[in-house]
Amino acid sequence: MEKQNRKGWLYLLPAFIFLGVFMIYPLVDVFVYSFEEGYNSASQTFYDTGMYNYSYVLHDPYFLQAVKNTFILVVITVPVSTGLALLISLALSSIRPLKELFQTVYFLPYVTNTLAVGLVFMILFKKTAYSDGLVNLLIHWFGGSSVDFIDGPYWAKMFVLCFYTVWVVMPFKILILTSALASVNQVYYNAARVDGTSRFRIFRKITLPMISPTVFYLIITGFIGAFKAYSDAVALFGTNLNAAEMNTIVGYVYDMLYGDSGGYPSYASAAAILLFAIVLTITCINLLVSRSHVHYS
Amino acid sequence: MKIVLEHLTKKFPSRNKKSRGEVIAVNDFSFEIPDGRLIGLLGPSGCGKSTTLNLICGLQKPTGGKIFFGEDDVTDLPPEHRGVGLVFQNYALYPHLTVKQNITFPLENLRGAEKLTKAEMERRAYDAARLVQLEELMDRRPGELSGGQQQRVAIARALVKTPRVLLLDEPLSNLDARLRLQTREEIRRIQKQTQITTIFVTHDQDEAMSISDLIVVMKEGVVQQIGMPQEVYDNPVNLFVAKFLGTPPINVFRGTVRDGMLYIGKDAVLAVKGAADQEVFAGIRPEGFLLQEDGPLHCALNRIEVMGRDISVVSSHECCEAPAVRSIINAENIVDTSSKTVRFAVRPHKLFLFRKETGERIPFTVE
Numbered sequence: 001m002e003k004q005n006r007k008g009w010l011y012l013l014p015a016f017i018f019l020g021v022f023m024i025y026p027l028v029d030v031f032v033y034s035f036e037e038g039y040n041s042a043s044q045t046f047y048d049t050g051m052y053n054y055s056y057v058l059h060d061p062y063f064l065q066a067v068k069n070t071f072i073l074v075v076i077t078v079p080v081s082t083g084l085a086l087l088i089s090l091a092l093s094s095i096r097p098l099k100e101l102f103q104t105v106y107f108l109p110y111v112t113n114t115l116a117v118g119l120v121f122m123i124l125f126k127k128t129a130y131s132d133g134l135v136n137l138l139i140h141w142f143g144g145s146s147v148d149f150i151d152g153p154y155w156a157k158m159f160v161l162c163f164y165t166v167w168v169v170m171p172f173k174i175l176i177l178t179s180a181l182a183s184v185n186q187v188y189y190n191a192a193r194v195d196g197t198s199r200f201r202i203f204r205k206i207t208l209p210m211i212s213p214t215v216f217y218l219i220i221t222g223f224i225g226a227f228k229a230y231s232d233a234v235a236l237f238g239t240n241l242n243a244a245e246m247n248t249i250v251g252y253v254y255d256m257l258y259g260d261s262g263g264y265p266s267y268a269s270a271a272a273i274l275l276f277a278i279v280l281t282i283t284c285i286n287l288l289v290s291r292s293h294v295h296y297s
Numbered sequence: 298m299k300i301v302l303e304h305l306t307k308k309f310p311s312r313n314k315k316s317r318g319e320v321i322a323v324n325d326f327s328f329e330i331p332d333g334r335l336i337g338l339l340g341p342s343g344c345g346k347s348t349t350l351n352l353i354c355g356l357q358k359p360t361g362g363k364i365f366f367g368e369d370d371v372t373d374l375p376p377e378h379r380g381v382g383l384v385f386q387n388y389a390l391y392p393h394l395t396v397k398q399n400i401t402f403p404l405e406n407l408r409g410a411e412k413l414t415k416a417e418m419e420r421r422a423y424d425a426a427r428l429v430q431l432e433e434l435m436d437r438r439p440g441e442l443s444g445g446q447q448q449r450v451a452i453a454r455a456l457v458k459t460p461r462v463l464l465l466d467e468p469l470s471n472l473d474a475r476l477r478l479q480t481r482e483e484i485r486r487i488q489k490q491t492q493i494t495t496i497f498v499t500h501d502q503d504e505a506m507s508i509s510d511l512i513v514v515m516k517e518g519v520v521q522q523i524g525m526p527q528e529v530y531d532n533p534v535n536l537f538v539a540k541f542l543g544t545p546p547i548n549v550f551r552g553t554v555r556d557g558m559l560y561i562g563k564d565a566v567l568a569v570k571g572a573a574d575q576e577v578f579a580g581i582r583p584e585g586f587l588l589q590e591d592g593p594l595h596c597a598l599n600r601i602e603v604m605g606r607d608i609s610v611v612s613s614h615e616c617c618e619a620p621a622v623r624s625i626i627n628a629e630n631i632v633d634t635s636s637k638t639v640r641f642a643v644r645p646h647k648l649f650l651f652r653k654e655t656g657e658r659i660p661f662t663v664e
Contacts, residue, residue, distance in 0.1 A: 190356055191389040195403035195458070196377025205402070209393040295393035 585647025
């Protein structure tokens with residue numbers, strides 16, 4: 001038994017070493033840096049230890065802007081994308097002709113490059129000297145006045161960012177939900193039909209509880225993914241996100257490390273740890289809430 | 298509520314895309330099921346019995362024919378308006394709901410004038426639960442129940458709306474042998490108590506024979522015979538029915554009728570008056586053999602199986618379709634096990650003649 005045990009650990013060792021070097025050590029390091037003031041990675045020196053980094057970051061208007069943007073993004077895109085994905089996959093699973101075609105169409109964004117999608121969105125929304133963009137053409141057609149979605153007011157930019165994020169994350173959710181819906185045993189629906197259950201009640205009382213573990217999985221990963229948003233914003237608004245008021249927390253961390261204002265690993269670490277704390281809290285709340293609503297068979 | 302099936306037919310498009318044929322699951326089924334009876338739909342798998350059940354409950358639409366409940370034509374009604382309760386083979390209990398929630402589920406669907414109050418629902422749920430003796434388990438979830446208990450929840454759920462017709466699809470197939478005996482008694486009791494016309498589907502002839510008022514034997518979508526269990530057993534219309542009913546199964550011999558005498562091999566077994574000269578299949582029920590020292594049928598003795606009340610003599614005959622001839626005789630008989638052969642006489646009413654080509658029954662009279 002003892003020998004068996006040692007063998008087991010031996011087999012796990014390679015994975016442990018890699019995880020240790022590339023995951024655990026950096027995590028611990030970031031935690032340590034976040035308390036070291038003015039850490040310099042070249043000279044490996046710092047002035048002092050303490051809470052100053054956190055205090056700086058929390059008073060930095062750019063960080064506060066990034067937190068606000070990220071929260072708006074999370075609060076809007078997670079429910080909207082999950083809800084829409086649920087509706088679309090319900091529709092997909094109830095049609096027969098052209099089902100495969102629609103499934104493929106809905107899955108296409110998943111295999112498309114983020115930056116390429118960003119380019120398409122530019123064409124749709126960006127105002128240039130020559131054209132107002134496709135969306136503005138539509139707005140004109142309905143009698144509205146044109147809006148600059150890329151360099152214009154805050155709400156317009158936020159709308160484009162949310163629209164873009166929802167569009168990018170939806171295919172994966174649709175894929176997962178369609179397979180979850182397909183795995184619900186048809187016999188439950190037959191039983192419900194014999195009892196004359198309305199379609200809405202079938203959905204609420206049978207379908208939803210049966211796929212609740214999948215929905216919950218999508219919500220948790222959706223929250224985490226949205227909190228880590230960065231590349232979407234870059235694809236739409238370029239790298240100078242602070243100027244565009246469209247920065248996210250991860251974007252702020254990146255800028256602190258490498259951006260124009262770069263070279264502040266201590267601030268970056270503090271911001272990263274704050275993000276970690278936020279995600280952890282939200283995930284714990286999610287888990288608590290889910291306990292009474294998710295049914296594992 | 299009596300149920301009338303008129304020329305009921307269900308065809309499915311063939312799965313094989315190349316051949317454009319159709320599979321006929323139910324073929325021209327006409328039958329009137331009397332009110333308040335327990336009917337067993339019996340047949341081997343794939344004979345169309347489950348399809349018939351689905352047609353009656355409305356989950357599938359017939360290709361042709363009509364279904365009446367009493368005087369109402371329900372052929373085009375959706376299942377919820379037919380007033381049927383259906384118990385599924387794997388019960389189909391909602392795993393995330395408690396027993397009570399499962400039983401009240403159909404009641405909560407009632408709308409408009411039929412809508413019930415909470416208290417009324419509760420009362421009805423408890424009535425149904427009491428009928429199947431489940432009151433103690435109302436707050437459990439299906440996952441925490443045994444197979445037999447789940448079965449009873451499914452029956453309670455089907456009965457709670459007091460349906461006009463109760464349908465059970467292979468109700469006992471997921472239970473172990475002991476529970477099966479118990480549950481089939483239970484089904485019989487519940488049916489007697491509620492007096493609801495009940496149809497159940499099974500491939501187990503034992504099950505069907507033991508509790509049904511009437512059994513319907515089906516083969517490849519075609520009804521073979523309808524009758525009271527004993528009647529069908531004693532008087533099968535063809536070789537298929539004869540073979541399908543009875544454990545141990547009937548012994549089938551290749552035989553010849555010549556001058557009103559049935560010959561099996563060289564043995565002149567029985568005088569069969571009225572049967573024309575021809576090659577036949579002769580079926581003899583296991584209990585149709587009598588040990589007799591000068592009996593006409595000579596068989597090679599293989600072994601004796603003691604079953605307590607009876608003994609089973611396993612022998613063989615070159616004309617028998619099966620490798621062994623199984624006969625069941627009273628244990629008072631003493632069989633000489635050292636002997637190589639055993640001789641039987643045959644009880645005339647336990648022997649049936651069938652046409653070689655069609656398997657149809659050939660009538661004869663015994664002198």
